[in-house]
Amino acid sequence: MGANMKVGVVKEEIRMQGDIELLLKLQVIDYDLGELERSKEYLPDMMGNLNSEIQDTQKKLEETSAALEEAKITQKNLELEVKTNEAELQKYQQQMMNIKTNKEYDALVAQIDSVKSTISVREQELLETMEKTDTLKAELPEIQKKYEQLKENNSRQLHILQEKIDSIGDTIAAKEKERAAILKQVPKSTMSIYERVHRGKDGAVVVPVRRRSCSACNKALTPKKIQEIRRNNRINTCESCGRLLFWDDNISD
Numbered sequence: 001m002g003a004n005m006k007v008g009v010v011k012e013e014i015r016m017q018g019d020i021e022l023l024l025k026l027q028v029i030d031y032d033l034g035e036l037e038r039s040k041e042y043l044p045d046m047m048g049n050l051n052s053e054i055q056d057t058q059k060k061l062e063e064t065s066a067a068l069e070e071a072k073i074t075q076k077n078l079e080l081e082v083k084t085n086e087a088e089l090q091k092y093q094q095q096m097m098n099i100k101t102n103k104e105y106d107a108l109v110a111q112i113d114s115v116k117s118t119i120s121v122r123e124q125e126l127l128e129t130m131e132k133t134d135t136l137k138a139e140l141p142e143i144q145k146k147y148e149q150l151k152e153n154n155s156r157q158l159h160i161l162q163e164k165i166d167s168i169g170d171t172i173a174a175k176e177k178e179r180a181a182i183l184k185q186v187p188k189s190t191m192s193i194y195e196r197v198h199r200g201k202d203g204a205v206v207v208p209v210r211r212r213s214c215s216a217c218n219k220a221l222t223p224k225k226i227q228e229i230r231r232n233n234r235i236n237t238c239e240s241c242g243r244l245l246f247w248d249d250n251i252s253d
């Protein structure tokens, strides 16, 4: 091997090392770009959830408040009805003093029994309504507090998410610019391998060797292949998944 050829190999190795570094940078940018694209979908979804949460709690607050008002009105009406029934009862009981016939007596007793049973039913209803009123009265401030906290927290998050959405375009443009700058430096043949894997596979395109295997698909590599990858003088791909393989002294073994 002549001296010139040796220099050529060393130069080639340095260049390949540089290519791998560029591809690793590229893959980080592509990952970020993928995330940014996905965020166009999930950020509005997240905002939708935060808004629904506010609306649901607001609805619950309004419903509880309306139920309390209704219970209060029912309670008042029942109290009035019981009062009316009690006055009626008193009237019948006074009529008892002036009873002249058995027939009149029987009729009045029947009326008294009827009013008494009406009062009993209404008092039971009143009791239940009062319990309901108490429960709602206790619940209302808690729901109100929850609603206010939720509104404050969610509004803050919504604001952050909106800013993210608004900046997606600019962030993507900046990443694309970085990408284009790297693309100029990577040989076309290497780039076409990268692009093919990138389109076809999820996750990383350029992966280190680990335990003498491709760290993405775990395909075992032949000693010859490992030697080639370690020598790093040409682009090596995994036979199984097609990803670009590299050796990193800190990771590979």
Ligand SMILES: [Zn+2]
Residues within 6 Å of the ligand: 214, 215, 216, 217, 218, 219, 238, 239, 240, 241, 242, 243
């Ligand atoms: Zn593989």
